Amino acid sequence: MARSTYLSRLGLFLFLSCSAWGGTLDTASVLDLAVQVEQPEAWRGLFASVGIEPTTEPARFRVLVGDDPAAIQLGFRPTDRTVQVASVVDKRSPNLKIVWQNRVELTVYEMPEAATVFVREKRTGAPLLAGLRQAAGGVLWTAVGPGDEGFERFPYLMHALVDLGLRLPFRDDRRHVFFDSSYRARVDLDYMARRWRRGGVHALHIAAWHFTDAGPDAYLEELITACHRQGILAYAWLELPHVSEAFWEQNPNCREQTAALQDARLDWRKLINLADPDCFSRAAAGVQDLLSGYDWDGVNLAELYFESLHGPSNPARFTPMNQWVRDDYQRRNGIDPLEIFNPESPHLWSRNDNAWQRFAAYRSELTLRLQRQWLEKLRSNHPQLDLMVTQIDDRLDPQMKEYLGADAASLLPLASKYDFRLVIEDPATLWDRGPSRYTEIAKRYEPLADDPERLAIDINIVERYQQTYPTKKQVGGELLQLLHAAGSVFPSVLLYFEHSISRPDWDLLPHAVSGVDATTTGAGLTVHTRGPVGVSRPGPVEVNGAPWPVGDEETIWLPAGRHVMSPSATRPPMRLLRLTGDLKAASAQPSGVHFTYNSKARAIALVDREPDSVLVDGEPFTAPILRAKRHWAVMLPRGHRTVLITAGGLLR
Helix, strand or coil: CCCCHHHHHCCCEEEECCCCECCCCCHHHEEECEEECCCHHHHHHHHHCCCCEEECCCCCEEEEECCCHHHHHHCCEEEEEEEEEEEEEECCCCCCCEEEEEEEEEEEEECCCCCEEEEEECCCCCEEEEEEEECCEEEEEECCCCCCCCCCCCCCHHHHHHHCCCCCCEECCCEEEEECHHHCCCCCHHHHHHHHHHCCEEEEEEEHHHCCCCCCCHHHHHHHHHHHHCCCEEEEEECCCECCHHHHHHCHHHECECCCCCECEECCEEEECCCCHHHHHHHHHHHHHHHHHCCCCEEEEECCCCCCCCHHHCHHHCCCCCHHHHHHHHHHHCCCHHHHHCCCCCCCCCCCHHHHHHHHHHHHHHHHHHHHHHHHHHHHHCCCCEEEEEEECCCCCCHHHHHHCCCHHHHHHHHHHHCEEEEEECCHHHCCCCCCHHHHHHHHHHHHCCCHHHEEEEEECCCCCCCCCCCCCCCHHHHHHHHHHHHHHCCEEEEECHHHCCHHHCCCHHHCCCCEEEEEECCEEEEEECCCEEEECCCCEEECCEECCEECCCEEEECCEEEEEEECCCCCCCCEEEECCEEEEEEEECCEEEEEEEECCCEEEEECCCEEEEEECCEECCCCEEECCCCEEEEECCEEEEEEEEECCCCC
């Protein structure tokens, strides 16, 4: 989109004040829409991931590479020494192993006295990435370009720009995050919930197996309440056929068996034979008690299929081979499936592909049968809960269907009947591929879905088994680009998991945006957005000519569409600070705030005044309300709703 001459001439930044666009420059009130670089294409992927345009036009922030004359003038001066760079240390995360795929010989530079050095060569300490703050912005100097993808050399380059004062323009607070309480057993849950909210967490998917069959649990109740108080939804994350430690110990006859005829205790999961009707009933009773006993907003039925990732070549990890399945398969096909693993049998998988393919098809059919059973149970018993089903990709990596029994083509037609979203899990075999893999995954699933809004993607943020550069785990610029790419083609993005997200990434996580563009006009800032988005700003604004009541001290929230923002001298009497539903429209009222939303789960609205009354679709609604330090959380029903929240005393 072409940008205005005014915007280009002033360096693609926007000054927001309470009365006008313009005035004396206050760096705390600047919204940066661009960064100046000499070769924009080399930086486009990294900057686009946070809604910033690389440009050759002047801007508040500038990136200089190597012996650029402007860098030398500022004091970044080359010496007669060189250094071979293969491994670097970033001050933000000194213990993180950062290795460049290709060794580079670089000149050693002297730094200006006021420069902050962010990255050094590991062996010699030679500075490779440094910055200078300036009166109206800053300069980031780098000894070499960022690489073809923008993150191969300096994972936290974008973080360095933020340290220098760069103000990222947009926020996306719609990420779902998996959470395992075993990593957070002794934390302050209210503190963590505030941190998750700042990190853009929309919903926390809580590992439910720790609490299934355990009776009432004060920690879980406090965790869910802490999330709700900060406007974060709570989902029960089920990892069937693992039910719980207690179920495994108390029901030894229900334990799954591997093809080595051992109890299927694989990695951390202890698998249960859910094909057996009696074992299914016992497991379902425990899950029912868990879901009925706490104030959940949704359920994630995750990874309900079989092992192993190596298929029949690894009998010690291959399931299911319990007696119920063996008997059922023999009745249907005339052989005990254990013969597929018998080196003396003519049915051995490696010499009889037909025998193996028949059993692989049986496993896929059994997986679908079990998924249907659980969907029926969950939807009939808990119609008010949002439902997600997480399943590993078997389209971009079709081997997963054969090895695990996962079959999206058979599962997706059930989405409308049981009203669920399919979360496609990024398989480990693809973790070394770049961000573009999400476009390829989306292309394979969209034809299978009657509604693309029922598709979501799960990004695994863990150390990869492949040799990857510059880090084993996705951090910094790579993570930002993964989020941007995934959000460009999927309406919902989930992250596995909360504890594995690097500490430096939490502050930038919500700024990885997709589907947003902004330009300046005479009226102010025009924002085009595909979905709800937050725009950084320091004061009250008007949107499309009317006072806008949705936002807090740092962010204005806009619904999908085209909107013109301009400063306002008047603060709305009541503000909607955060909303978990998709905002459709809003208006400030003399007595409160009026808004419309759509939500698959119950919606949570955070407001800055104590509610006096709540109307939903024109009718009085008795809404549960939770008090926090600076706001109130109002619990609202799922669906497409119009709400009026009023505060006592505003009209007096």
